[in-house]
Amino acid sequence: MGANAVLRARMGELGLTQDELAGQMNAALEPLTGRPGGFSARTVRNLLNGTTTRPIGRTCVALERVFGCPIAELGFAPPSTARPREDPVLRRTFITSVALTAAAPAVGSPRRIGSSDIERLQRRFADIIASDHRHGGQRGTEQKAAAMADEALALQESGTASQRIRSQVYASAAAFRSSAMWAAIDGRRFDDATGHMRIAQELAEMAGDPFIKFRIWSHAGTMYRHMGRQAEAAAANNVARGLSLTRRDPMFASLGLARHAAIYGAAGDAVATRRAFDQAQDAMLRADFGEYRPVWMNAFYDQAELDSLALSAHLALADYPTAEAHAHRCLYALRPHMHRSKAITTTRLARAQLEQGDVEPAVATAMSVPADAATRHPRVTRMLTGFGTRLNHIAPDSTGASAWDQYARDTWRAPA
Structure with a gap:
């Protein structure tokens, strides 16, 4: 049998190695059986190289739970007694009932969480x-x-x-x-x-939990900003900023202010934008970096993210020199694991360069965005498409425009 290219691609989407997928499959079974599964990298190799074409039992359940889809959508033949596609509500009910059954000890006393x-x-x-x-x-x-x-x-x-x-x-x-x-x-x-x-x-x-409340409402503000609903964006972000933890921890205060500055930028208020970013920077400088914060906060918010938000705001304000300066600061400070953020920042830098008339450097910057981000990340793809449209408006007969058009045809060529 041939190799399973579908599973390999899905692993690539999630950035999983063979060992990592095996680990996640083991963890997926733990709530159902009370202990981790026994999968290894060899199990995954057999799934990838075509040795296993019709996973059954625990393997099937673990794969479906890790990837969140039926086994047939991972490039495998369905089990010989194929199940109908489940309604999401029924599937959750099924998961709950299995967890209840699996977790119950044999002697009858309830499990202690x-x-x-x-x-x-x-x-x-x-x-x-x-x-x-x-x-x-x-x-x-x-x-x-x-x-x-x-x-x-x-x-x-x-x-x-x-x-x-x-x-x-x-x-x-x-x-x-x-x-x-x-x-x-x-x-x-x-x-x-x-x-x-x-x-x-x-x-x-x-x-x-105030930490997760902050995250949800702060995300809501960002969502409404991307949707162009700036009044709702400000209202949602103000809920996050009004939580008591922003008074206790300057780092949360800084993030709330930086995201509010981005909202001001999208709304076209240059004075409020600059004031909020100054306040966000001051708050970050007061923060104790040794203080406890949730993993999601530690994983992304730092000077680079503050500059990324400033870059977005100043692009919206058409202050392209300031936007470019923040882009360079962000790229310099980005941590190695921030692949998505690097692609977004690089794309925005290209736009800031283009709007200042630096056509050739802008094209080179845009073409340096990794192809997987350029073609598979919706936000990056949309921004690069906008870059190409703007390039052909500003300098339609330039060498840079010709190079970009060829690059775009090669990068986004529709499959046969």
């Missing part, structure tokens, strides 16, 4: 964050995060727990939903993002 369960959820959440930073906007990341939120809620029903642990489980479910929301925002799937937001907000209220 504890800190080890929270640690497992947090490890899975860190995987989601890492996948998002590698790829961004992928539907697979969105689906996986939503499935993990459902898994966390199933855990709530699988045994007894203290109120503190239950709050942490709800916070984990809210965190997963907020990641699904962000992936949908980044992929320009705003209807899906809104649906995830509503669920995440409800879960965050049940958790009573």
